Amino acid sequence: MNLVIFIFIVLLGFTSYYFGRKKAYSIQATNTRLTALPQFYGYYLAIWCAIPAFIIYSLWAIFEPSIVKLIILSDYSNQGYLDDELNLIYEKTKSLSRGQFSGEITPYLETSAEKYLNLRSIAQNSKVVLILTIIIASIVYGYKRISSNNRTREPVEKFLNAVLFTASLAAILTTIGIVFSLIFQTIDFFKVIPLFDFIFGTHWYPAKAFVRDASEPLDPSMYSDTFGAVPIFAGTFFIALIAMCVAIPIGLMSGIYLAEYASTKVRQYAKPLIEILAGIPTVVYGFFAALTVGPFLKDIGTAMGLEVSAESALAAGGVMGIMIIPFISSLSDDVITSVPQGLRDGSYAMGATKSETIKKVIFPAALPGIVGSILLGVSRAVGETMIVVMASGLAANLTFNPLESTSTITAQIVVILIGDQAFGDPKTQAAFALGMTLFLVTLSLNIFALRVVKKYREKYE
Amino acid sequence: MNKNKEKLLNSRYRAEKRFQFYGKSAIFLALLFLTIFIFKIFSTGYTAFQKTWLIVPVTFDAETMYLDENPSKEDLKDADYFDLALQTMFDLDKSASEKQQNDLKRMVSYFFEREIKRELLNDPSLIGKTKDVYLTASDDLDQVFKGNYPRDLPEDQRRVTDYQLKIFDQLVEQGRVESKFNLSFFTYPDSREAELAGIASSFMGSIFSILVCLVIAFPVAVLAAIYLEEFAPKNRFTDFIEVNINNLAAVPSIVFGLLGLGILLAVFQLPRSTPLVGGITLSLMTLPTIIIACRASLKAVPPSIREAALAMGASKMQTTMHHTVPLSMPGTLSGTIIGLAQALGETAPLILIGMVAFVNTIPGSPLDPAASLPVQIYIWAESAERGFVEKVSACIMVLLGFLIIMNLFAQIIRHKFEKKWS
Numbered sequence: 076m077n078l079v080i081f082i083f084i085v086l087l088g089f090t091s092y093y094f095g096r097k098k099a100y101s102i103q104a105t106n107t108r109l110t111a112l113p114q115f116y117g118y119y120l121a122i123w124c125a126i127p128a129f130i131i132y133s134l135w136a137i138f139e140p141s142i143v144k145l146i147i148l149s150d151y152s153n154q155g156y157l158d159d160e161l162n163l164i165y166e167k168t169k170s171l172s173r174g175q176f177s178g179e180i181t182p183y184l185e186t187s188a189e190k191y192l193n194l195r196s197i198a199q200n201s202k203v204v205l206i207l208t209i210i211i212a213s214i215v216y217g218y219k220r221i222s223s224n225n226r227t228r229e230p231v232e233k234f235l236n237a238v239l240f241t242a243s244l245a246a247i248l249t250t251i252g253i254v255f256s257l258i259f260q261t262i263d264f265f266k267v268i269p270l271f272d273f274i275f276g277t278h279w280y281p282a283k284a285f286v287r288d289a290s291e292p293l294d295p296s297m298y299s300d301t302f303g304a305v306p307i308f309a310g311t312f313f314i315a316l317i318a319m320c321v322a323i324p325i326g327l328m329s330g331i332y333l334a335e336y337a338s339t340k341v342r343q344y345a346k347p348l349i350e351i352l353a354g355i356p357t358v359v360y361g362f363f364a365a366l367t368v369g370p371f372l373k374d375i376g377t378a379m380g381l382e383v384s385a386e387s388a389l390a391a392g393g394v395m396g397i398m399i400i401p402f403i404s405s406l407s408d409d410v411i412t413s414v415p416q417g418l419r420d421g422s423y424a425m426g427a428t429k430s431e432t433i434k435k436v437i438f439p440a441a442l443p444g445i446v447g448s449i450l451l452g453v454s455r456a457v458g459e460t461m462i463v464v465m466a467s468g469l470a471a472n473l474t475f476n477p478l479e480s481t482s483t484i485t486a487q488i489v490v491i492l493i494g495d496q497a498f499g500d501p502k503t504q505a506a507f508a509l510g511m512t513l514f515l516v517t518l519s520l521n522i523f524a525l526r527v528v529k530k531y532r533e534k535y536e
Numbered sequence: 537m538n539k540n541k542e543k544l545l546n547s548r549y550r551a552e553k554r555f556q557f558y559g560k561s562a563i564f565l566a567l568l569f570l571t572i573f574i575f576k577i578f579s580t581g582y583t584a585f586q587k588t589w590l591i592v593p594v595t596f597d598a599e600t601m602y603l604d605e606n607p608s609k610e611d612l613k614d615a616d617y618f619d620l621a622l623q624t625m626f627d628l629d630k631s632a633s634e635k636q637q638n639d640l641k642r643m644v645s646y647f648f649e650r651e652i653k654r655e656l657l658n659d660p661s662l663i664g665k666t667k668d669v670y671l672t673a674s675d676d677l678d679q680v681f682k683g684n685y686p687r688d689l690p691e692d693q694r695r696v697t698d699y700q701l702k703i704f705d706q707l708v709e710q711g712r713v714e715s716k717f718n719l720s721f722f723t724y725p726d727s728r729e730a731e732l733a734g735i736a737s738s739f740m741g742s743i744f745s746i747l748v749c750l751v752i753a754f755p756v757a758v759l760a761a762i763y764l765e766e767f768a769p770k771n772r773f774t775d776f777i778e779v780n781i782n783n784l785a786a787v788p789s790i791v792f793g794l795l796g797l798g799i800l801l802a803v804f805q806l807p808r809s810t811p812l813v814g815g816i817t818l819s820l821m822t823l824p825t826i827i828i829a830c831r832a833s834l835k836a837v838p839p840s841i842r843e844a845a846l847a848m849g850a851s852k853m854q855t856t857m858h859h860t861v862p863l864s865m866p867g868t869l870s871g872t873i874i875g876l877a878q879a880l881g882e883t884a885p886l887i888l889i890g891m892v893a894f895v896n897t898i899p900g901s902p903l904d905p906a907a908s909l910p911v912q913i914y915i916w917a918e919s920a921e922r923g924f925v926e927k928v929s930a931c932i933m934v935l936l937g938f939l940i941i942m943n944l945f946a947q948i949i950r951h952k953f954e955k956k957w958s
Contacts, residue, residue: 228851232851235853236767238759240767242756242760243760243763245756245760245823246760246784246824247776247777249780249784249795250780250784252795252820253787253791253792253795255798255799256799257791257798259798260798325562325566327562328561328562328563329559329562331559333563336559337563348570349566349567349570351570352566352569354878354881354939354943355936356880356910356935356939357883358883358910358914358917359577359913361917362913362932363576365917366580366917366925366928367576397566400566428548428552429555430551430552430554431548431551431552434555451786454788458789460883460884461883464914485790492794493888493892496797498802507798510791513790514788517786517788518783521783522783
């Protein structure tokens with residue numbers, strides 16, 4: 076039904092475009108000069124026809140369910156039900172009215188279901204009536220405006236401008252959405268777990284929070300020593316460090332080679348090939364690390380008499396480093412190519428070799444940009460999820476031995492939230508608190524890195 | 537003195553050579569990783585495109601199926617094929633003990649009943665006759681036949697018993713084992729049994745998610761880019777929007793998963809595990825990518841085009857919509873495809889919104905629960921059975937194939953249709 080109304084409005088919008096234009100042509104035929112092109116009259120009428128109806132339609136869709144719910148549940152008020160129980164009653168009523176209810180049917184429930192169906196049909200009918208009235212009224216208004224040879228281009232363009240502006244708000248809305256989805260859960264989490272324990276605690280064992288009778292009230296003392304995030308902060312930092320140990324030398328050197336030494340032909344092929352590494356999905360890297368690199372390192376370790384975990388931090392970090400190579404190489408390539416030629420020429424004129432020029436002149440000049448690209452790489456490494464989930468351990472050990480397994484912020488979020496989640500549980504909230512931490516860390520890294528790169532660019536432009 | 541100078545010069549040249557060598561080896565290493573990577577995936581994955589069948593003679597005995605003399609089509613559909621199927625397997629070795637019979641049964645997939653039934657439904661005249669029927673081999677035998685499974689392990693360490701191997705070898709000798717193209721890998725949904733697991737459900741899940749993502753992200757991103765590039769006044773608020781877009785582009789994907797979980801599922805009560813929610817989450821993620829690409833291609837349209845249109849009396853909106861935007865479309869479209877390719881490979885946010893659930897039906901709409909290709913890779917990679925390893929690699933090959941096609945497509949659009957202004 077809703078779909079029918081929707082399609083109806085859309086069709087009406089299209090037809091009214093033609094009517095508007097036709098009207099404009101007929102005015103033109105009487106040798107009256109129009110103030111806008113005929114199609115603008117069409118757009119004008121179409122907007123008048125469809126937009127008010129759509130607004131009503133969507134407002135209705137948003138508010139109808141909650142209003143119906145309020146009315147249904149008003150019968151049950153003052154009877155001492157809890158919110159959860161009321162919700163349950165409402166769900167039961169809904170499924171009964173659809174004929175899908177399989178539990179015990181009480182007379183109360185039956186009356187409610189009947190009332191629900193009744194309300195729904197009233198709502199549906201009044202919606203149709205209201206929308207039709209609105210459409211007719213707005214079409215008549217719009218049509219009248221056309222006949223008086225109104226200026227229509229300006230309002231149409233103003234409307235389009237408003238649409239464009241609204242679209243550009245999407246980015247802000249997304250950011251707000253992220254912050255909102257994280258902040259409430261995080262605040263709830265810190266009501267139970269002191270911030271101090273979270274930041275400085277050295278035991279991370281969220282599974283302990285799961286062994287709890289849901290009906291009992293929360294006992295904060297139970298969670299002391301459960302959500303100490305030091306091991307996973309350390310693990311995140313450590314795996315990112317290993318990744319950067321792989322990515323910085325290889326990425327930077329290949330960036331320098333591509334920018335300074337490589338012939339156009341080599342550059343033409345090598346650059347996109349290296350960038351393929353950035354296009355491979357991370358889950359594929361994770362599989363590669365878990366299936367190939369992990370066992371391989373373990374075999375080597377055993378041959379050398381070392382104890383190596385099959386899910387070592389080294390495997391995860393190393394593969395993550397390979398993933399980050401292209402970010403660093405192409406960014407530093409860009410940065411180095413934008414160093415002015417004059418600096419190079421000056422250095423060559425003094426008799427320096429190419430590598431001396433690079434090391435002593437170009438590299439210092441490009442350093443801010445390179446630091447920026449490395450920071451962006453670090454933020455990638457910190458936020459990378461699938462490689463760690465698949466190739467590194469899921470238990471948070473506080474260790475700095477690359478051959479042992481350790482865990483990261485992202486891996487813990489996945490571990491906690493995979494499967495069913497109960498909102499309001501400290502364990503679920505812990506995942507959001509970790510997400511908040513991750514968001515803040517990567518955000519500040521990015522802002523800082525972008526600022527550094529921007530400053531550097533301004534210097535040479 | 538001169539000698540010293542020469543020495544110094546030589547050492548400087550050597551340093552130069554060394555430095556170049558470092559650069560070359562860095563590139564070599566990066567490309568080496570890529571090669572190992574692709575080689576490894578292909579060498580473990582290509583066998584998954586073949587499937588091993590046991591060709592077993594089935595005697596369609598009416599009595600074993602509890603059927604009358606002249607059964608109708610309906611009777612055939614409702615008949616009990618399990619006993620017939622069991623009998624067929626037991627007939628492979630008439631002298632088998634009870635334990636060995638159990639082994640015999642486990643040499644084929646649990647679909648054997650259905651495969652025999654399909655054969656009879658295709659040709660009801662087979663009743664009372666014997667015919668060779670292709671039955672899907674169990675994944676352990678499948679792996680043995682492909683040579684992925686070490687046969688020389690002690691019996692208690694492998695999942696195939698000596699007895700099964702003996703019978704299997706007999707079948708091989710009789711030419712009753714055949715390897716054919718594994719069509720079911722593409723047409724079956726996920727399954728707990730490796731030999732029956734296919735990518736159809738996750739593939740459809742991916743398609744639906746990407747479609748939802750495209751429908752939401754593309755219009756919003758293009759409109760936003762047009763506003764920011766052509767209409768936005770230079771003020772604090774516009775700067776704020778731009779800062780937001782740049783930061784969103786670098787937010788880790790898992791944070792978007794938390795957004796989907798905390799807002800779309802918890803607040804808006806959208807259905808869990810569905811491509812709809814997955815697509816919305818992915819669209820928020822690709823939004824900045826498309827906006828940035830679209831702005832770049834709008835910026836590349838030379839101002840003279842705009843000036844010419846304005847000089848002809850077009851309004852700002854007409855200039856933009858009739859001239860600038862159409863000219864920028866190739867760049868926008870290729871940016872969109874690249875953004876979608878990124879979204880196609882994304883896993884972490886989809887796991888958080890529950891698209892990791894085991895789904896053994898093929899979703900018919902974005903509102904049905906589904907997995908997606910990368911999530912399928914994750915699910916299979918986490919399962920211990922050996923048969924899934926090659927499936928994971930094959931699934932990766934399919935996914936990479938799609939990414940390559942999408943990227944090529946983006947390149948072609950860019951090169952064929954983009955106007956070069958100079």
